Amino acid sequence: MKISDISVSRPVTITMIIMAVVLIGGLALTRLPMDLTPEMEVPFLMIRTSYSGATPEEVEESITRPVESTVATIDGLSSLNSNSSEGSSMVFLEFEYGTDLTEAKNDLRDLISQVETGLPDSADEPRIMNYDPNAQPIMELAVAGGTAVELKNIAEDTIQPRLEQIIGVATAEISGGRSREIRINADQEQLSAYNLTLDQIAEAVRASNQSGGLGTVMVGNEEISVRALGEFENFEDLEEIEITTAAGDKVPLSLLADLEDGFQEVSSISYLNGQESIGISIQKQGDSNTVSVANEVRDTVAELNSELTDTDIQITTNNAQYIEDSISSVLQNFIIGGILAVIILFIFLRNFSSTVVIATAIPISVLATFALMYFANLSLNLITLGGIALGVGMLVDNSIVVLENIYRHRALGIGRLDAAKDGASEVATAISASTLTTVAVFIPVIFIEDLLAQLFTPMALTVTFSLLASLFVALTFIPMLSSKVLKVNQNESDESVKKKKYVIYYQKILNKSLKHRYKIVAAFLIFFILFGAGIALDIIPLETEYMPDSDQGTIRVFARLEGNSTIEKSNQLAQDLYSRIEEIPEIELLTARVNSGRVNLTVELLPLEERDRDISTIAEEIRSRSKNLPGVSINVSAMTSIIGGGGGMGGTAIEAQINGPDLDTLLNLGENTENLITDIEGIRNIDVSLERGNEEIHVGINKTQAQNFGFTSSDIISYVNMALSGSTISQLTESGEEIDIILKLKDNESTSLRNLSNIKLFASSRVSVPLSQLATIKEGTGYSSIERENQQRYISVGADIFERPLGEVQNDVETVLAEELNLPSGYTITYGGEAADMSSSFNQLFTAAILAIILVYMVMASQFESLIHPFIIMFTVPLSIIGAVLGLIITGTALSVYGLIGAIMLVGIVVNNAIVMIDYINNRKEQMSRKEAILEAAPIRLRPILMTTLTTVLALVPLAIGIGTGAETQQPMAIVVIGGLLFSTLLTLVVIPVVYDIVDELRNKFVRWLLKIVHKEEVTEE
Incomplete structure (x- = not known):
């Protein structure tokens, strides 16, 4: 018996099945997680190795190269990149999609263990880390309305605990502000006079700040623990510390150093709409619903603002808001599209009952899709909902064909039941084939690689679910309902239609x-x-681009001061930038983070519906207002990509990569490339990856001389780092607050080349040795970082585009560089960024399209035999x-x-x-x-x-x-x-x-x- 016959003969059964689908689908809808895009797993692993005090060249030679050569043999490796910077090596491994990262990580540990013994003694153990694109903060908060010290205390005591109590919040991390600290600023001359070192002061402070168990005593029939209480109770306790010299003399700490009870030195400053602020980043737990967590945070922030009347807490970045708005927009378009489809049905059919019968296919099919999405572990996001919205008109196609044929049979005078059975069964094969052809085109998506598969496979499944659901509805519910409620005009026969x-x-x-x-x-x-x-x-x-820009309402401005700079100069730059752009009417919030030599501004715009200009136009105005600042390079970037920027891992639209062995040559080629592409129409935000570092003092350790005195390179680096930058040697606990105790040399005694040379270290023989005897100290410059790809050095020149198609700009760049950039022997140029991603994706999709055509032909050949x-x-x-x-x-x-x-x-x-x-x-x-x-x-x-x-x-x-x-x-x-x-x-x-x-x-x-x-x-x- 045919399925349409069963549906007409068993109307109660079909009704119950449909009601069950609706019920399960409605329940599934309430439980589906909501996000911007499908959850994506990027096959990346990173190896991080710290080598404190080493220059980028030393890091590259001693750490990066050995690690690269060892891990390059691992199975499934697609590309190998690295970055060697001061004191740090980062090696990035990209694997082929489908690689088991857990197994790859285990193999990587085995390989790292082989190279570990050959790394410098002072280098830390290499750490293997995963890259998780889903582990970004879902919200950023700014807290203003007080000094940096007051804000930090309020955030730590009140705001952070309340936020971390919210179900689904993993951490609420505070950035900025100033905490109380105690500084011991040692006098180098006094240390020399008493033949003492910083290490001895550190040892004396730690020894004076001890508590511990001493055992037990019997008091009557009870055994009671005895504990020594020797920890610092207040700042004055430090003044009583005495340091023992080699001669046995006791020297008060206050004679050797200035003791200061104060606050952390200012290393960064944050602003919210011109007011000094601190930041709080909200990280959700892995399996939590982004939108639900964000809504809870938003409610808690509102409560905190009403309680802390002198404090202003603002949500500066809210990914969940964009998710909500985007999904709401898609749902709205879906509903409007569905209504328009129903109106068209009524115009053609001019029959209310027929229109209602077909219109029921839409909600039933959609709810069935939600149920199948739930069981397939999919989420509600722009991609899956977009798939449903794209298919909303097609959801009624099968029902239209079935109903129209039933309608035609009824117009011929055939009875209700027979017309429903025959009309549906007559077209069942055709609509099944037409549905299968639409579904078949998504099969080639399985063969797509990179992020595309993870992005569009959920969409393929969603469309497939909805179309199969609509086919089921058309062959069961529509015939059953037509047999009960369909009213037919007898003048609607084939002959009358022809007239x-x-x-x-x-x-x-x-x-x-x-x-x-x-x-x-x-x-x-x-x-x-x-x-x-x-x-x-x-x-x-025909213009081409990788992904359509999506106006997310956020613009980031990155400003860098050339040469050595101070936090004060950077702060002045921030104020200057703020005054230049604050009058732009579309700006809702403006936050800034100021560091020595760098300023990062985040511009949050009014909602899209409340402004006339798009994000790219506003970014261009900010770029125009921010230019012509002497000694400052400016990069203005509009956040327009829903998958995080181009180049796969957040790269630029255009990227030229020049490979070669010599850093000076690479830098010259990079600068030439920048000059050649600057005047190309549409080019913006040119960035050269390799740059000379600022003037610095190089301390070249003489390993032989150091060993003669019993020092390792690590000993010297650690000591000099303590002298210059300070080191936390202990803590004072006061009123439940843990206060760091920092030891360093006085600033005026460590900043000159001569004073640096006179820093003294104690050898194991108790002999005082100046740093100048252990190392060569000279002024110089180097490179801020060295980048490599597949074990070869390179420099990349990246750029964004504005008001021109990506394909056109890429063609212009390649033409100009091919004609005018002279590459020496041994140097090559390749292209990356969004343009390369676009080329790769287009090739894969063209292949998928050919496969889709073949599959569709096969389905039809099977149907028609x-x-x-x-x-x-x-x-x-x-x-x-x-x-x-x-x-x-x-x-x-x-x-x-x-x-x-x-x-x-x-x-x-x-x-x-x-x-x-x-x-x-x-x-x-x-x-x-x-x-x-x-x-x-x-x-x-x-x-x-x-x-x-x-x-x-x-x-x-x-x-x-x-x-x-x-x-x-x-x-x-x-x-x-x-x-x-x-x-x-x-x-x-x-x-x-x-x-x-x-x-x-x-x-x-x-x-x-x-x-x-x-x-x-x-x-x-x-």
Whole structure:
């Protein structure tokens, strides 16, 4: 028994099944996690090794190179990058997608253990770390309304504990502010006079700040613990410490150093709208819902602001707000699209009950999709909801075909039950095939690599779930409901349909087309060839980009002072920048973080609906207002990517990478590259990765001399670091607060080259040795960091783009550098960034599109049990490609990854109308001639074809317009589908019947010719 027969015969059963689907789907919707994008696992591991005091060159030679050469043999490695900076080596390993990172990490530990023994003694043990793109803070808070000291205390005592009590919050990390600390500023001359060192002071302080158990005593019948209490109780206790000299004399600490009870030195300053502030970063627990946690934090911040009346706590960055707004926008577009689809149904059907019957397919299919998403561990995000929104019009397509056929049977006078059964079963094969063709196009997504697979596989699953659900509804619920409530106008028979004006007009066009069939096909082929040539030769302009920009309302300004600088100079720069941009009307919040030589501004804009200008235009104004600052380099970056920036790992739009052995040569080539591309239209924010470091003092340790006195390099580095920068040697606990005790030389005694040379260390023989005897001390410059890729040094020159397509700018950059950049022997140039990602992604998606076309053909061949009929139907694909490209050009939209995904979807969608038409022609051809069957079937299928096309198109119009937060990401897909579907449908109504007529005639001639040959051979044999 057919499924439609069962559904009509068992209405209660079908109703209960549908109610169960609705119930489970509604429950699943409340439990689906909500995020901006699908959870993505990036196959990256990092190896971090600290080598305190070493220059970038020393780090590269002693740490980075040995580690690289050892780990380069690990299985599954895709690329190997490293960064050697002062005192630190970072080695980045990118693995092929699908690699088991747990196993790779274990293999990496084994390899590291082999190289570890050969690393310098003073280097720390290499640490292997995962890179987790999902581990970024979900919110940033700024706290203002007091001094840095007061704000830090309020944050630690009140704000942080309250935030970390929220379910789902992992940490609330405080940055900035000043804490109380005790400083021991030692006098080098006094130390020399008494032949003492900093280590002896540190040892004496620790020894005087001890508590511990002494044992137990019996008091009566009880054993009581005895504990010595020798810890510092207050600051004055430090003044009583005495240091014992080699001669046995006791020297008061106050005689050797200035003791200061104060606060941390200012190393950074934060601002909120011009007021000094501190920051708090909110990190959620791994499995928590981002939006739920953010809402709880927002409520807690509101409570804290009402309680702490003198303190202003502002949410400066809220990823969850963008997620909420984006998802709300997609849902709104989805609802509007669904309403438009229903209106189109009513216009065509002019029957309220029929419209209601079909309209029920949308909510039922969507709720079924939510249920399947829940069981498949998917989340509600821009990608999955975008998939549902893209398919909302298609959810009624199957139901339209079924209902229209049931409606036609009822108009012929057939009874309700039989009409429902026969009408549904008659088209069941066709709509099943059309659904499978749409689903089949997503199978090649499995073969896509990189982040694309993780980004679009959830979308493929979502669309597949929704379409299969709609097919189930069309074959079960629609026939059952039609048999109960459908009211039919008896004048809606096939004959009456043919008398409608638009059908008569179509019949005339079709009849003329069949008479001039070869001209029609020739015209189509010529047009397709000319159009393709126009695209290939750039006669028809088609812009390209990697991902559509998404206005997230955040702009970051990075400013760097050239040369050595102080926190005071940086603070002045921050004030200058603030005064230049604070009057821009779209700015809602302005935060700043000031460090020595660097200023980072974060500009939060008003919500999108409250401003007239987009984020890129505002960023350009900030860039214009911030230029012409002497000795300052400015980088203004608008946050526009939902997956974190280009280049895969947050790179730039354009990136030229020059590889070679010599750093000086690389730097010159990098500077030349910067000069050559500066004047290219659309280039912004040029950044050269390799730069000379500031003037510095190099302490070259004489290892032989150091060993003669019993020192290791680590001993010297540690001691000098304590002398210059200070070291925490102990703590004072007062009123429950732990206060660090810092030991260092007085600033005026460690800042000059001569005083640095006179820093004394004590050898094991108790001999005082000046640093100048253990190391060569001289002024010089070096490189701030050294970058390598696949064990070769390189320099990268990156840039962002503005108001020009990525593809055009990349072509200009490559042309200019190929013509004017002279590369010495042994130096090569490659290109990365978003442009390289775009090229790689496009190639993969083009391959996926070809596979999709092949799979669609296979599905249709299986349905028709024919190789010829699917070939005819495939003529809709080039028609749709022309329409999709025209849609992009007319709307001024660039072809992006999202657009290509839409094109792949289009392959499975555009064949559906042709499948139903060819299937109907084949059925009619059994009773009449080929031409009569075409002229009979095509007009009858005209209305359902127009209905399915227009419902799909109009449902996508809200997405194509791109209204609302985050809508930019779905817009290219919607435009491609609309353009391709409209163009292909209009021509399909003519081209497919014409091609069918030609191909079927040729096939019949070939069969007759073949039979004639066979017949002749039989006669000859006789």
